[in-house]
Amino acid sequence: MRTTPPTKIAGALPAEHRSRLMGVAREADFPESARLNEWMLQPRARRLGAVATTPVRTYEFDAAAVRTMMDTDPAFGSAMGHWVAQVLAHRLHAARVRLLDLHAPHGSGSRL
Structure with a gap:
């Protein structure tokens, strides 16, 4: 079982792929309450579903370049x-646990 979230590039991608991906990255800072978007999946439109609750320091990628590299x-x-x-x-598991914690009998959302 994984104990840390799989969102860190350093542990998720082999070194050669990580260096290629970081070649099209730039550092980005987002203020609190910034709306974040997803560009990886169709229809590649801004879906602005996530809202930052604290300031965010992250990397921004050239989506067209990443998709071309993937192809x-x-x-x-x-x-x-x-x-x-x-x-x-x-993220789906975290949302499931949160929903169970809110709406199910006490303790239903945690794993034993």
């Missing part, structure tokens, strides 16, 4: 796909 290098595309799937699974 031209199957190993890189596979690694990115696995990373995104791990992040989504982690």
Whole structure:
């Protein structure tokens, strides 16, 4: 069982893929209450579903460049796909636990 969230690039991608990805990255700072978007999945439109509750320091990627790299290098595309799937699974599990904690009998959302 993974004890840390799979959102860290350093642990999620092999070094060669990580260095390629960071080649199209730039550091970005977002203020508290900034709306964050997702660009990886169709329809590649701004969905502004996440709202930062604290200031955020992160990396911003050139979406078109990353998608091109994924299309031209199957190993890189596979690694990115696995990373995104791990992040989504982690977020879904966290949301499930939170909903169970709020609406189910006490303790239903935690694992034994």
